[in-house]
Amino acid sequence: MAPGKKAVPGGLGRGGGLAGGMRMLVRVNKFLAHAGVCSRREADRLVAEGRVRVNGRTVTELGLKVDSGRDRVEVRGRPVMAGDERPVYILLNKPRGRVVTVRDPFGKPTVMDLLPRGGPRVYPVGRLDAESEGVLLLTNDGDMAARLAHPRYGVVKAYEVVVEGTPPEEDLEKLRQGIFLEGRKTAPAGVRVLSRRARRTVLRVEIREGRKREIRKMFDLLGCPVSRLVRVAFAGLTLDGLRPGHWRPLKKKEIETLRRAAPGAPRA
Numbered sequence: 001m002a003p004g005k006k007a008v009p010g011g012l013g014r015g016g017g018l019a020g021g022m023r024m025l026v027r028v029n030k031f032l033a034h035a036g037v038c039s040r041r042e043a044d045r046l047v048a049e050g051r052v053r054v055n056g057r058t059v060t061e062l063g064l065k066v067d068s069g070r071d072r073v074e075v076r077g078r079p080v081m082a083g084d085e086r087p088v089y090i091l092l093n094k095p096r097g098r099v100v101t102v103r104d105p106f107g108k109p110t111v112m113d114l115l116p117r118g119g120p121r122v123y124p125v126g127r128l129d130a131e132s133e134g135v136l137l138l139t140n141d142g143d144m145a146a147r148l149a150h151p152r153y154g155v156v157k158a159y160e161v162v163v164e165g166t167p168p169e170e171d172l173e174k175l176r177q178g179i180f181l182e183g184r185k186t187a188p189a190g191v192r193v194l195s196r197r198a199r200r201t202v203l204r205v206e207i208r209e210g211r212k213r214e215i216r217k218m219f220d221l222l223g224c225p226v227s228r229l230v231r232v233a234f235a236g237l238t239l240d241g242l243r244p245g246h247w248r249p250l251k252k253k254e255i256e257t258l259r260r261a262a263p264g265a266p267r268a
Contacts (some may be wrong), residue, residue, distance in 0.1 A: 025065035028052060046227050051076050051116060056103075072102065072121070079123050079142035088120045089250040089258070090138040093242040094231075096131055100124045111136060114245055125149060126157075126210055126234070134159070134231030135239055137258075138247075147262035148235055154187075154208035155261050158233035159215060161203045163224040166196050171222045175205075181217050189218070200227065235261040 026034075029043035038046065052060050053074040054066055066073055068082040080088065092111060094100070099110045099225060111124060115138070121189075122138040125145045139145055150153050171195070178185045191205035201224070205215055216226045232238060236257040242248060 002147075002225050025067055028054070028059070028064045028066050028073065029062070030069055031066050031082070032075065032080065035082055037075055037080055046075060053077075069121075070121070074142075079140070079143055081140045086221075087141040087144070088118075088122055088139060088155045089141065089255055090115070090122055090247050091237055091239075091242065091254075092136045092138060092247040093239050093244050094128055094133055094136040095244040096133050099130050100128045100136065111138070115247060126260065127212060128231060129213055129216075132229040132231065134229075134236045135237055135245065136231070136242055137234060137237060144258060144262070149210060150262065153208070153262040154237045156206055156208055156233070157210075157231060157235075158190075158204060158206045160194070160230045160232050161205050161215060161219070161226055162228040163201050163203065163219050163226050164199065165224045166198075167219070167222050167224045175218055175222075179221060181211070181214070181221070186214065186218065187210070204232075247263065 028047060029040040032043040032046070033040045033051075034039055037043065043052075044062050045061060046052050047062055047064070050060055052059055054064070055072050073080045092114060094111055098114070099108045101110055102112055104110050108130070115122070120140060122140050123142075123145065125137040125139060126149055128134070128136055135146075138150070147153060172191045175186075175189045175191050178188050180186075187207065187209050190204075192204045194202040194204055196202075207214060215229060219226050231267065237250070239256060
């Protein structure tokens, strides 16, 4: 589905794709084969096994048809770029209050609303909760997105974090060594104090994991809740003067930086 457009009404139908309007439909196995994912026979197997999702819904109908210009197709959780689409990479300075998703079921404002209507289909890479701000990558390159999110590569994400109170150095050292959250130890984090005041501390925190609300939970455990969290870097990308709510396409050298951050394909 194109960014900024509303979902087409209706549900998945037998051999008919998504209902509503005149659409250029192709069978999902042909779509996946044309995109270079696999052969048509293999695509049928993936559909039958429930490994294919269309617009967020798992499909098992072998005759299902999709619209490559509107429908979001995923295989094993990875977005698939249509064979005739060129890769697009967008850097957005996410403002507070926007949900990082293509479409929110509760009608909350999403980051997609900040992009121009009718532009190329792109999808956000990784997590950034609604109250957090800063660097967000959006792309239609599903393979690149999967590599950047894969734990194997340990892509660096840097944040400027404002917390209540003044956590002592020994507590910050615990974060550098890794602490247990919900039964699992976190990977070592880079933590540096930028400034201290009587009632708040500003820090730079670098992590290589993508666990949900990880930084907020880390400081909650120290008794210093986060009052503001801004991602200032992701896989070498920085805001570099980009204002909140604004976006720009990546430069060629920035795309090369992403490829160096997560080269090749992740192992299963």
